[in-house]
Each structure stands twice: as C-alpha cells, then as structure tokens.
Amino acid sequence: MRRGSTTRAGNEGRDQRENDDQARAEQDGSGRDRDEQGGGRRIGQVQDDAREAGAGEGAVVGEMAALPWQAHLGELAATSLAGMSRRLPTLVGAAIRLAWRASRFDTTATVVLNLAAGVFTAYGLLATSGVLTALFSGGATPDRVRAALPSLALVAGAAALRSGLQAGAGWAQARLKPKVNRMVETRLFDLTMRVDLTAFDDTDFHDAMHRARQRGLYEASAVVQEAIDILTGLVGLTAAAGALGVLHPVLLPLLLLTAVPDGWAAARSARMRYLTIFTLSPVRRRKWVLADLMADRDSAAEIRAFTMRGFLGREHDRLGAEECAVHVGLARRQTVVQVLGEIAGGLATGAVYVVLGVLLATGALPLAVAGTAVLAIRSGKTSLASLLYAVNQCYESGLYFADYLDFCAEAERRIPERRTGPVPVTFDSISTEDVWFTYPGAEEPSLRGVSVRIRAGQVVALVGENGSGKTTLAKILAGLYRPDAGEVRWDADRLSEVDLERLRENVSVIPQDYTHWPMTARHNIAMGRTPDDARIAEAARASGADEVIEPLSQGYGTLLDRRFKDGHELSGGQWQRIAVARGFYRDAPLLICDEPTAALDARAEHALFERIRGHAGGRTVLLITHRLASVRHADQVYVLDHGRVVEEGPPAALLAAGGVFGELYDLQARAYRLEADQPRGPGPSR
Numbered sequence: 019m020r021r022g023s024t025t026r027a028g029n030e031g032r033d034q035r036e037n038d039d040q041a042r043a044e045q046d047g048s049g050r051d052r053d054e055q056g057g058g059r060r061i062g063q064v065q066d067d068a069r070e071a072g073a074g075e076g077a078v079v080g081e082m083a084a085l086p087w088q089a090h091l092g093e094l095a096a097t098s099l100a101g102m103s104r105r106l107p108t109l110v111g112a113a114i115r116l117a118w119r120a121s122r123f124d125t126t127a128t129v130v131l132n133l134a135a136g137v138f139t140a141y142g143l144l145a146t147s148g149v150l151t152a153l154f155s156g157g158a159t160p161d162r163v164r165a166a167l168p169s170l171a172l173v174a175g176a177a178a179l180r181s182g183l184q185a186g187a188g189w190a191q192a193r194l195k196p197k198v199n200r201m202v203e204t205r206l207f208d209l210t211m212r213v214d215l216t217a218f219d220d221t222d223f224h225d226a227m228h229r230a231r232q233r234g235l236y237e238a239s240a241v242v243q244e245a246i247d248i249l250t251g252l253v254g255l256t257a258a259a260g261a262l263g264v265l266h267p268v269l270l271p272l273l274l275l276t277a278v279p280d281g282w283a284a285a286r287s288a289r290m291r292y293l294t295i296f297t298l299s300p301v302r303r304r305k306w307v308l309a310d311l312m313a314d315r316d317s318a319a320e321i322r323a324f325t326m327r328g329f330l331g332r333e334h335d336r337l338g339a340e341e342c343a344v345h346v347g348l349a350r351r352q353t354v355v356q357v358l359g360e361i362a363g364g365l366a367t368g369a370v371y372v373v374l375g376v377l378l379a380t381g382a383l384p385l386a387v388a389g390t391a392v393l394a395i396r397s398g399k400t401s402l403a404s405l406l407y408a409v410n411q412c413y414e415s416g417l418y419f420a421d422y423l424d425f426c427a428e429a430e431r432r433i434p435e436r437r438t439g440p441v442p443v444t445f446d447s448i449s450t451e452d453v454w455f456t457y458p459g460a461e462e463p464s465l466r467g468v469s470v471r472i473r474a475g476q477v478v479a480l481v482g483e484n485g486s487g488k489t490t491l492a493k494i495l496a497g498l499y500r501p502d503a504g505e506v507r508w509d510a511d512r513l514s515e516v517d518l519e520r521l522r523e524n525v526s527v528i529p530q531d532y533t534h535w536p537m538t539a540r541h542n543i544a545m546g547r548t549p550d551d552a553r554i555a556e557a558a559r560a561s562g563a564d565e566v567i568e569p570l571s572q573g574y575g576t577l578l579d580r581r582f583k584d585g586h587e588l589s590g591g592q593w594q595r596i597a598v599a600r601g602f603y604r605d606a607p608l609l610i611c612d613e614p615t616a617a618l619d620a621r622a623e624h625a626l627f628e629r630i631r632g633h634a635g636g637r638t639v640l641l642i643t644h645r646l647a648s649v650r651h652a653d654q655v656y657v658l659d660h661g662r663v664v665e666e667g668p669p670a671a672l673l674a675a676g677g678v679f680g681e682l683y684d685l686q687a688r689a690y691r692l693e694a695d696q697p698r699g700p701g702p703s704r
C-alpha cells in the first residue's frame with residue numbers, strides 16, 4: 019500500500035530550493051557571509067571523521083548512493099572555467115529555445131529591453147564625458163555648471179531610460195520563470211504517466227527520472243534565468259568597453275587589467291561553493307534521513323515506543339557538529355580568498371591609475387575623458403563579475419538541465435507505440451497462449467509458457483505460493499504489461515495488435531498494492547471518472563466501504579489523508595474496502611481481484627467473497643487469493659508454481675486429485691481443524 023507522496027522527495031526538493039536561494043543571494047551580493055565557500059577539507063576526510071566520531075553509529079543510517087541532485091558535483095569540481103565557456107553556447111542556445119517555447123513575448127521583451135538598456139548605459143557614459151569636459155573647462159564655476167547642464171540632462175535621461183528598460187527586462191524575465199517551470203513540469207509528468215509500466219521496474223529509468231525530478235526540473239528555469247543574466251552581463255560589459263573604445267582605444271586593455279582579479283575571485287568563489295556542497299554532501303544526506311525520521315508521522319509512534327529520542331537526537335547533533343566545523347573552516351578560507359582578491363584588485367586598480375596618470379601627464383588623454391574612463395571601468399568591472407558568476411551558475415544548472423532533457427528523450431522512447439487494431443469491448447473468453455515474461459533486469463522469467471482460459475461469466479482463481487507469478491499474469495491480462503512471447507486474446511482479437519491504454523477501459527483491477535490516494539472518499543472510489551453518487555454508494559455498499567465512509571464527518575466528501583486539514587485516517591482494512599469499491603465502481607466486463615481481502619476482518623471477507631461468488635454483478639472475475647476456502651466456489655482454478663501452470667481444473671477435481679492445490683488446501687484446513695479441536699478450557703485465570 020502506498021502513499022501519495024514521500025517526505026524524502028520533499029526534503030531533497032526543499033534543499034535544492036535552499037541552494038537556489040543561496041545562489042541568488044550570492045548573486046545579489048547579499049549572501050556572501052553565509053555562503054558555503056571554501057571547501058577546504060577533502061570529502062574522504064569528512065567521511066573518515068564522521069566514521070570515527072560515530073564509532074560505527076553512522077552505519078545505522080547507512081551509506082547510500084549519491085542523491086540525484088548531487089549527481090554532477092564531482093564533474094563540476096573538476097571543470098575549468100575554459101571548459102565551461104566551451105559548452106556555454108550550446109547551453110545558452112537550449113535555454114533560449116526553451117524560453118521561446120514558454121513565451122515568445124517575454125523572451126523577446128527580455129532580450130530586446132536588455133540590449134536597449136546596454137545602449138543607454140554606453141550613451142550615459144559618453145554623455146558623462148561631456149559633463150566632465152564642461153566642468154573641467156576654463157571660466158567661472160556658474161558658467162561651467164551652466165555649460166554642463168545639457169550633457170547632465172542627457173546623462174540623467176539615459177540613466178532614467180536605462181533603469182526603466184532594465185526594470186522592464188527584469189519583469190519579463192520574472193514572468194518567464196513560472197511559465198518555463200509550468201511547461202517543463204507538465205511535459206515531465208505527462209511522460210511519466212505515459213511510459214510503459216516496465217519502465218518503473220528498470221533501475222536506470224528510475225535513476226534518470228529521479229535526477230530529472232529532483233533537480234533537473236528546477237534547473238530548467240534557472241538555466242533560462244542564467245542565460246539571460248549572461249546576456250545582461252555581456253551587454254553591460256560591451257557597453258562599458260564600447261564607451262572606453264570611443265573615448266580612447268588604449269583604455270580598453272585597462273578595463274581588462276582591472277577585470278582580471280575580480281574575475282578570478284568570482285570564479286574561485288563560485289568553485290568553492292560547489293566544493294563545499296560536495297564535501298558536506300554525505301553529512302547532509304545523513305542529516306536528512308534523520309530529520310525525516312524525527313519529524314515524520316509514520317515513524318513518530320515507533321520513536322516513542324522504542325524510546326529512540328536520545329539516540330536520534332545525539333546522532334543528528336553529531337552530524338550538525340560536523341557540518342558546523344566544516345563551515346567554520348570554510349569561513350576562514352573564504353576570508354583569505356576575499357582578501358587576496360581585494361589585494362589583487364587594489365593593485366590592478368593602482369596600476370590603472372598609474373597608466374591614466376601617465377596618459378594625462380603626457381597629454382594623451384584629457385582630464386574629462388580620464389574621469390569618464392574611471393566610471394566606465396567601474397561599470398565594466400561590475401558587469402564582468404556578474405557575467406562570470408552567471409557563466410558558472412549556468413554551467414552548473416546546465417548539467418542538471420541536460421539530465422531533464424535526457425530523461426524526456428528516454429521517456430519518449432519508452433512510450434508504447436499506438437497500435438491500431440479494434441479494441442474489444444466484450445468477450446466470450448479471454449486466453450493466454452504460451453505467455454513468457456521477464457521483468458527488466460531480472461535474471462529469471464516470472465512467467466514461463468503460461469496458458470489459461472477465462473470464459474465470460476466465470477470466477478477463475480489463480481493460486482500458488484508467494485512469487486509463483488500470479489500478480490504478473492494478472493497484470494498481463496489487465497493490459498498493464500505486454501508479454502515477451504506468447505499471446506493474449508480476447509476471443510480472436512490479439513492484444514499485441516491493440517492499443518492497451520484503450521483496452522484498460524474495459525478491465526477493472528483491485529490491485530494487491532493499492533494506493534491511499536490523498537483525495538476525498540468520493541474520488542477515491544470514482545478514481546478519475548466523473549463521480550456518480552448513486553453508483554459510488556452502490557459500489558461502497560458492495561465492498562462494505564459504506565460502513566466506513568458514512569459515519570465520517572463529511573461523508574463521501576471527507577478527505578482521506580490526515581496530513582491535510584480536516585483529513586481523516588483510515589485503518590488498513592477500511593482502506594482495503596475503499597480499494598475494492600474502486601474496482602466495483604468501474605463498469606468493466608473483466609474484474610481482476612488481487613488479494614482483495616488480505617486486510618479485511620472475517621465478516622467483511624466473507625461478505626466480499628459472497629459478492630464475488632455472485633459474479634460481482636454479472637462480471638467475469640479473475641481472483642487471486644491465498645484464502646483457499648474461498649476458492650472452492652470458483653468455476654476454474656489455475657495453480658502456478660515458479661511461473662508455470664502446474665494444475666488446472668474445477669476446485670473439487672483438484673482437491674480430489676490431491677496435488678499442490680490439495681496439499682495447500684489441507685494445510686490451511688488443518689490449522690482451522692486443530693483450533694476447532696482444541697478443548698475449550700475455562701479461560702485465563704483472574
């Protein structure tokens with residue numbers, strides 16, 4: 019039985035968003051102090067320390083494979099800035115195409131407004147030169163100020179226009195994010211619901227899906243944002259460089275000279291961030307596991323029952339101390355890098371001023387132009403720092419975004435091809451002929467040449483020991499899997515020629531592993547079909563779910579999930595009644611019941627088998643159960659063993675033959691007889 023969501027996935031997503039926020043803060047320049055920079059300790063060292071400190075306790079939590087969102091950290095740590103730059107055009111191209119599909123208007127607006135803002139940045143810088151020229155010219159101060167006024171108005175106008183354009187670009191960029199998110203999410207979940215069911219038995223597919231879901235999904239909009247940030251940075255840099263080139267060609271290399279230390283510091287600080295996350299990942303992973311256990315509803319009762327509070331708290335705190343120690347060490351390294359960056363930047367700026375001084379002294383550069391050059395260099399430096407940061411971020415996001423794209427391509431390949439044969443609606447008999455099936459990655463076939471026949475109106479039972487292949491055969495009959503070899507037929511129609519998605523409309527399944535859908539009781543029974551209250555009530559009556567639902571505060575409108583307000587929790591058996599009602603609600607000629615009574619009490623079980631014996635309202639029933647007494651009334655029984663049919667026939671004949679069915683039946687019957695034969699004593703003494 020499964021729940022609708024997992025806490026683990028929630029934590030990973032949450033952490034990812036935390037990292038995103040942190041990255042944004044750093045980009046804004048506000049998150050530097052709390053940034054995880056430094057990454058000085060080797061990952062192995064941290065793991066060794068953790069093991070020593072835990073003296074084996076870490077094994078309680080256990081080593082796990084790297085979480086999907088960390089999949090590319092190693093790659094990132096090893097990549098140089100040059101390597102990033104080579105891949106960047108492809109990434110930016112993919113991002114722009116994605117943005118274009120999400121919203122042509124917002125993409126165009128973002129690009130055009132950013133470019134226009136760049137033009138006004140350059141224009142403003144050049145106009146500044148006019149202001150300074152007027153101010154530094156000869157004559158009385160009021161005259162000079164008056165002369166500077168037209169250029170000043172141009173500077174102010176350019177600044178206002180630039181700000182307006184940048185605000186517009188920012189708005190368009192912000193509008194793009196939710197649209198891109200929506201588009202990529204819709205595509206991903208459309209694919210996960212359409213791929214062949216066998217994909218979910220394939221670990222490679224699972225890994226790819228988790229990587230795409232946990233991080234790739236969120237990185238799609240980040241790639242778009244960062245590609246635009248790269249564009250913005252480039253535009254700003256070009257504007258500054260263009261202005262300098264117009265003022266004096268020799269000023270261009272000066273911009274590069276001052277930009278180098280800043281660029282180095284920005285790139286190094288970004289790399290440190292990744293290394294730090296990499297270093298801390300095993301510790302944080304364990305902390306998540308513990309955090310889940312300490313704050314999850316499912317484990318809350320056991321923590322109390324086994325008085326595990328102290329143990330879990332100590333383990334969590336030990337890991338917290340590990341994390342804290344790494345952060346403190348990183349803070350020191352962060353300071354060192356910052357200071358080195360500042361010193362190098364200071365020296366470079368000093369060198370620039372020396373060159374400017376020489377140019378001024380030799381008369382190669384007028385004073386006003388030199389003043390403007392200082393402003394342009396400052397503006398260019400800021401743009402370059404943002405550009406380098408965006409390049410780094412875009413590369414990182416791009417790796418995870420590629421996971422998303424790869425997963426989508428893989429999922430597309432796994433969507434079953436649509437077959438065009440006519441979909442049978444009713445049948446006189448359904449049969450399997452020499453069906454073989456092996457789960458992806460499994461070494462042994464789960465079905466080996468199985469042939470069964472189910473005639474309309476019969477109750478046919480599949481019995482056999484655990485793992486003998488009953489559920490697998492039922493899933494093939496339900497059109498959930500296609501056999502590797504052999505054929506399933508509805509009368510003469512071969513299912514290999516039929517679109518199984520449409521066939522499944524004509525099959526109703528009460529699965530062994532049913533889901534606790536976090537929906538109302540009504541929707542739990544109607545399951546995606548238009549709810550018809552009269553039919554829902556009828557299905558609930560047939561399964562005994564009415565006794566469960568009617569006393570609830572909101573009746574059929576009660577939400578069956580305690581995690582939400584006014585939600586209600588049901589017991590295992592109560593949930594099973596709902597799952598059975600779900601099967602009855604679907605108006606399909608074939609009803610497959612896989613262990614429908616495992617959690618039911620004796621009375622409910624009896625009532626359900628009575629109902630099934632009555633052919634569940636005229637349907638044909640395929641029944642899988644270990645309650646062999648209930649199989650006595652089936653029309654036909656197939657006994658499976660290691661994926662083969664080893665016995666078949668009416669139950670009475672099988673009992674008389676004394677084979678596997680007879681043996682299993684006797685074992686169960688004997689247990690009841692023994693209990694019944696026990697002398698009933700006076701009961702426990704008081």
Ligand SMILES: Nc1ncnc2c1ncn2[C@@H]1O[C@H](COP(=O)(O)OP(=O)(O)OP(=O)(O)O)[C@@H](O)[C@H]1O
Pocket residue numbers: 219457458460464482483484485486487488489490491530
């Ligand atoms: N998703 C899967 N991937 C790989 N092997 C599987 C998968 N599901 C089932 N199997 C294997 O296929 C075989 C048949 O499993 P199946 O679930 O059909 O048995 P069953 O007869 O229904 O068992 P039970 O009575 O325990 O429900 C088992 O050996 C099982 O381990």
